[in-house]
Amino acid sequence: xxxxxxxxxxxxxxxxxxxxxxxxxxxxxxxxxxxxxxxxxxxxxxxxxxxxxxxxxxxxxxxxxxxxxxxxxxxxxxxxxxxxxxxxxxxxxxxxxxxxxxxxxxxxxxxxxxxxxxxxxxxxxxxxxxxxxxxxxxxxxxxxxxx
Numbered sequence: 001x002x003x004x005x006x007x008x009x010x011x012x013x014x015x016x017x018x019x020x021x022x023x024x025x026x027x028x029x030x031x032x033x034x035x036x037x038x039x040x041x042x043x044x045x046x047x048x049x050x051x052x053x054x055x056x057x058x059x060x061x062x063x064x065x066x067x068x069x070x071x072x073x074x075x076x077x078x079x080x081x082x083x084x085x086x087x088x089x090x091x092x093x094x095x096x097x098x099x100x101x102x103x104x105x106x107x108x109x110x111x112x113x114x115x116x117x118x119x120x121x122x123x124x125x126x127x128x129x130x131x132x133x134x135x136x137x138x139x140x141x142x143x144x145x146x147x
Contacts, residue, residue, distance in 0.1 A: 022084035058093035075135020
């Protein structure tokens, strides 16, 4: 595939969903059969035309994962770092998540999980592990899972 067709395909893709720079670079690299220089130019063109914006991506990703998936800030930060998003963009995206709503979501998740663990002698430990695996801070979890 040539660079112009790759650019056109990625423009269509980016107009339908948010992508980070690293994901688009990987897609361009695959389309251009490993031509790193051409892939970098395609990504630069997409950024110049505002198809790709890591700050916008981080914000949308954090909102979606916190709201729909019930993820906590620790897991969101970890996943965004894995996608190559800068710490500044991650911090800005995490500030958009309202702590009260996140704690309410966690309480609801813990309540549902606790019902499945009734009578389990290690129920409290399992609840803590569950909440930590969802990406919530230990201090927040500890307060909610009181003996």
